[in-house]
Amino acid sequence: MSRNLLLISTSTTHGTGYLEHAEQEVRSLLEGKSSVLFIPYARPGGISHKDYTAKAREAFEQWGISVTGVHEYDDPVKAVNEAEAVFIGGGNTFVLLRNLYASKLIKPLQERVQKGMPYMGTSAGTNVAGKTIGTTNDMPIVHAKTFDALQLVPFNINPHYLDPIEGSTHMGETRETRIAEFHHHNRQPVVGLREGSMLRVKGDKIELLGPLTARIFLQSQKPMEFKPGDDIAFLMEAY
């Protein structure tokens, strides 16, 4: 498989502009491309497809890359089939996945990615690149007929991964507890991707990028921390 993926935890880190912290990695992913198809389905804060696409366009135009929103096409499948690259932005993961199915984009995206089309995601767009959306942080504000996602990689991702807050008096579950519960019902690995971190996948090779470590959860094992540069190839062999 000639996958070429950039899976970003968050579009915006504290104190930096939209996609700013990932500029180098985004430009490297899209080297030689002049356009990207943006999928605005996740609608963060409920904004319109048009407004969300304008936001993405503003960032990419600085880098000489033009952006079209998939909603601008009569035939979204054709849009994906003809795209040079695809970017799925963050927002609500349930709304996103539901719309990917409703627009019949799951298979076309899988096929194009398999043949090497660059794919990038932020937050919900990174979550749906995994096996299922079962490790999203989002509220289930709309129903999705299945939680099976794009499965561009054979594991799950928890974007915006958050460490337990020391001294917290809140009784809601920590992120780590939630992922442990996930592993009572599911076997695939989960990558807790902190804000500022990215996964770069080329073919069967995977690399952690950004300044932080990532927390990786395997069923029935203690969570492990991996630094950028560490060998995390086992993730690509998950089933």
Place this chain on the structure above:
Amino acid sequence: MSRNLLLISTSTTHGTGYLEHAEQEVRSLLEGKSSVLFIPYARPGGISHKDYTAKAREAFEQWGISVTGVHEYDDPVKAVNEAEAVFIGGGNTFVLLRNLYASKLIKPLQERVQKGMPYMGTSAGTNVAGKTIGTTNDMPIVHAKTFDALQLVPFNINPHYLDPIEGSTHMGETRETRIAEFHHHNRQPVVGLREGSMLRVKGDKIELLGPLTARIFLQSQKPMEFKPGDDIAFLMEAY
């Protein structure tokens, strides 16, 4: 409708034991009853039905009320139909709702509640008393064929409601933002029930109990704070 409900945000507040902060309200709900049927389906932390029931039993036995777990019966529907009162404990809301449907308990619970059987819930058990589970904080670790819940009340509940953390550098959505997104797709009111708060419903009357205010979200309106004793009857007229 002769509803008799106690909907508790969390079983355990910081620094108190299991159900301790709600003891007075639980005993008042169950006045004159000698047993309660416990539904342990939400399995917090993945614990077994047996262990979870033992935990509930320990609390109720101090108050002279016996507890049986619904999993101890061959026929869970019959168990609900013959129960003096039902308590659904917290854990994962998706796991809970899926099991309520799988065990065909939705309708029997609705019918018994309608006829006045006392119902209490904590956390996920409070969430499923609402219209849908669309405002749960939990991870979707298993799929549910619908998010429609028990609809014992005509609004949604967000248990463990959390105010934005001042000075936080985390870019994930606040609870308030998530609920605003919910209202882009759904019209029913949402009650943000802080840890320590409870809703007491008798017939068509509703009351906020506990030491804190609750944050109530109506579609297209600014969130509002209500104190215990305030008139929140409009919640029962939602559709």
